[in-house]
Amino acid sequence: MKDKITENSIRLFEKRGFKETSIQDIVDSIGVTKGTFYYYFSSKEELLMDINLGYINCLLEKQKEILADNNSCKEKLFEIVYMLINNIKDQGSAAKIFFREMKNLNEERLALIVPKRDEFRLNVEKILNEGIEKGEFRADLNAHIVTFGILGAANWSYQWFDPSGVNTDREVAEIFVEMILEGIQTN
Structure with missing residues (x-):
């Protein structure tokens, strides 16, 4: 129930x-x-917290599996972006609630969720920094800002991406990661 x-x-x-x-x-x-x-x-707010914790805990669990792989930083970055977009099929509504309704939680409840959200972001930033150190990414990359850009693009896809639409979740993830890694200007 x-x-x-x-x-x-x-x-x-x-x-x-x-x-x-x-x-x-x-x-x-x-x-x-x-x-x-x-x-x-005990309250509608507790229900909202339960929804948000379920959502972010699920993402962190999947992210930890990706981080544990011995793949390159580029591959890990792709897998995280793909996971976020693929997740729309099952968790799209919960994601919208997470991003849109978190403001309705009191400070005590937010204190349970915000560190987990930050952990997810910092894990992406670690991948970028590791990729810089290994020479997979540009040395002058601002990993902190780029992390927000990546997560902003992937998380906003919950607003527009239709898993039964023309492009598959994998195709969208490939487009995003290509755009992130290669840019959009011609060489």
Whole structure:
């Protein structure tokens, strides 16, 4: 039942927004009472935190697997970008909630999520710095800023990418990484 509440809440939050969705809306959508909701969650904010933690923990787990591989930094960068875009199929709605509704969490709850979000970003930055050291990436690269650019492009794809559209998730990831590594001007 907890999963059903969470799944329906994600859909409602995506469609209406966190603030505009009431607990009554959530329980009505699955035909249960508020008592059922409160059995699993103490508040709507706790539910939002649970959604956000589930999302970021899943990404970190997948990212750690990629980092553990003995691939080149370029390959690791591609795998992370591909993972983020591929993730839209299963987690696209949760991603939208994560990025759009995090502002609705209090400081105590944010303190559980923000360090995990930062860990994900810093892991990407480490790949770039390692690639600079190994000569895979330009020596003058500002890894800190480039990391934000990469994550900004990949994370914004949750707003527009359609997994059943013309381009596959792999094709989009390849385009992104080519653009990141090669730029867009002719040589």
